[in-house]
Amino acid sequence: MRVQTLFALSIxxxxxxxxxxxxxxxxxxxxxxxxxSTGLIALRERNPAIKDISLDVDGMTVAKTNTKVExxxxxxxxxxxxxxxxxxxxxxxxxxxxxxxxxxVLLTFFTDK
Numbered sequence: 001m002r003v004q005t006l007f008a009l010s011i012x013x014x015x016x017x018x019x020x021x022x023x024x025x026x027x028x029x030x031x032x033x034x035x036x037s038t039g040l041i042a043l044r045e046r047n048p049a050i051k052d053i054s055l056d057v058d059g060m061t062v063a064k065t066n067t068k069v070e071x072x073x074x075x076x077x078x079x080x081x082x083x084x085x086x087x088x089x090x091x092x093x094x095x096x097x098x099x100x101x102x103x104x105v106l107l108t109f110f111t112d113k
Contacts (some may be wrong), residue, residue: 004047007079011070011106014093016080018024021104029057029062030103031062031076031097031099031103032057032059032060032062032078032079033108034097034103034105035055035078035083035095035097035099035108036053036055036104038097038105038108039053039082039095039097039108039110040053041113042108042109043084044078047086049086049087050084051085051086051087051088052084052085053082053083053084053085054083054085054090055081055082055083055086055095056080056081056082056083059080059081060079060080060081061077061078061079061080062076062077062078063076063078063079064076065077069098072093072100073099073100073101074098074099074100074106075099075100076098077096077097077098078095078096078097078098078099079094079095079096079097080095081093081094081095082094082095082110084110092110093110093111094110094111095108095109095111096108096109097109098111
């Protein structure tokens with residue numbers, strides 16, 4: 001009886017985990033998510049065909065800093081590859097994001113190609 005209960009519990013936990021869908025590693029890092037969402041808004045203003053942005057989380061560099069651009073404090077610099085989803089194709093772009101005080105995204109930049 002005890003083995004059946006453990007088996008049923010295990011199956012239930014697996015079913016719950018699978019029903020939740022894939023978990024994005026980007027959500028775990030608030031800086032990456034802030035840069036991704038802000039960048040998506042900016043790109044969609046120029047090109048509404050862009051559906052989403054995926055960041056290469058494993059290849060991203062998130063550097064903490066304490067510098068300024070003129071009088072504006074920069075606290076975090078994010079660099080790496082981003083993939084722009086446009087219909088059936090994804091386009092790889094190099095991505096740069098500057099974050100200031102209180103986690104405010106100051107700049108998102110994507111290379112043209």
